[in-house]
Amino acid sequence: MTGTVITVAPTGAESSKADVPALPVTLDELVATAKECEALGAAIIHVHIRDAEAAPTLDQGRLRATVTALRESTGLIVQLSSGGAVTDPESDRLAVLDAGPEMASCTMGTVNFGDGVFLNRWEFIVDLHARMQERGIVPEYEIFDLGQLASLQRLLSRHGLPFGGHVHVDLVMGVPGGMPGTAAALVACEQALRDLPEGTTFSATGIGRSTIPVMLASLSAGGHLRVGLEDTITYAKGRPVESNMQLVARAVGFAQLAQRPPLTARETRELLGIPA
Numbered sequence: 001m002t003g004t005v006i007t008v009a010p011t012g013a014e015s016s017k018a019d020v021p022a023l024p025v026t027l028d029e030l031v032a033t034a035k036e037c038e039a040l041g042a043a044i045i046h047v048h049i050r051d052a053e054a055a056p057t058l059d060q061g062r063l064r065a066t067v068t069a070l071r072e073s074t075g076l077i078v079q080l081s082s083g084g085a086v087t088d089p090e091s092d093r094l095a096v097l098d099a100g101p102e103m104a105s106c107t108m109g110t111v112n113f114g115d116g117v118f119l120n121r122w123e124f125i126v127d128l129h130a131r132m133q134e135r136g137i138v139p140e141y142e143i144f145d146l147g148q149l150a151s152l153q154r155l156l157s158r159h160g161l162p163f164g165g166h167v168h169v170d171l172v173m174g175v176p177g178g179m180p181g182t183a184a185a186l187v188a189c190e191q192a193l194r195d196l197p198e199g200t201t202f203s204a205t206g207i208g209r210s211t212i213p214v215m216l217a218s219l220s221a222g223g224h225l226r227v228g229l230e231d232t233i234t235y236a237k238g239r240p241v242e243s244n245m246q247l248v249a250r251a252v253g254f255a256q257l258a259q260r261p262p263l264t265a266r267e268t269r270e271l272l273g274i275p276a
């Protein structure tokens, strides 16, 4: 069995800097976080950015500057979020691709998201998938519920494989409104993945307190890991996460215990069909 791809999702669009001071919200904070997480064993960075007031933004200039800075300062695979915040319009989410990332997320369906709705219409998904094919951007298909894997199968059979020909999905588990962050749900997804093209890979992340059960289940089922303050702000009961590096270090430790040590960014590019 292969090693483990570790993705760090350091910022997200949901937590505020006031509530979570460890959140990297400036470009300097993000780059410093990226470098340290890469040194620890992360291979991919899933990026949401913030504006001067630390509010989530899809500002094109900031996105381009972020992609450039992360490329110059690290060897990490830069994956921009096309999900943004639940309030972001589709046009801005599509325009994320103009910033020229190597990878971008592509969520496979609408899901209740806490008190909000994360809207992903079928036509929007098809548009995002097609634009990524045209521009040579590798998608990470984000799966919030089991049925979204059936939607992915439908997408690929009607509209073709993604750029590079390899299919990689990320199971986002434990969102209030989506599938639970349990080993049983992960196994159900892993079985459904067998209907996707041979060689399809998956990572998983558990929101909040499901982070540890999901990490252990994913490693046991042959999956990869995503961790970060986007998904988890409490390290243990009564202990806020101190930094993204603390979460990456824990994931690296679990991966090593599972005898599936972290893959480098170069090895991950090879696995996921991303040009060097």
Ligand code: KMH
Binding pocket: 012, 013, 014, 081, 082, 083, 084, 085, 086, 105, 106, 107, 113, 118, 142
């Ligand atoms: N912030 C969520 C509404 C993604 O990055 O593609 C969407 C999200 C998924 O985080």
Ligand code: ZN
Binding pocket: 009, 012, 046, 048, 081, 083, 230
């Ligand atoms: Zn995200």
